[in-house]
Amino acid sequence: MRTYRIADAARLLGVSDDTVRRWIEAGLLATTGASPAEIPGDALAQRAVERAQQGSDAADVLSSARNRFVGLVTRVQVDGVMAQVDIQSGPHRVVSLMSAEAVRDLDLQVGSLAAAVIKATTVIVEAPKD
Known part of the structure; x- marks a missing residue:
């Protein structure tokens, strides 16, 4: 079975190396017992599924979409009636193209918390409720 180093596991799970080390110490992520630490692929996959099931919603909403990326807005470019919004999620x-009105209504700015909800070829951006 394939194994992963801590840095690789962290990158794949979208967390820091220190977080992976804490999970190992807490028994939340198994290792092979080798030194330096190696994480079995099946244990890494199980942790990834657990994290996905825990969810990290930016808003208190229910949705039929299953592809949801919570992250920070890194760019907002408004040009007339349309806008481009970039979200970095791990x-x-x-990148979402939306109306400039939607950007204003959601109060999207660089540094805002947002979720990109992807259903087929459409990206829906949500912002948390106040």
């Missing part, structure tokens, strides 16, 4: 950069 290692993933998600």
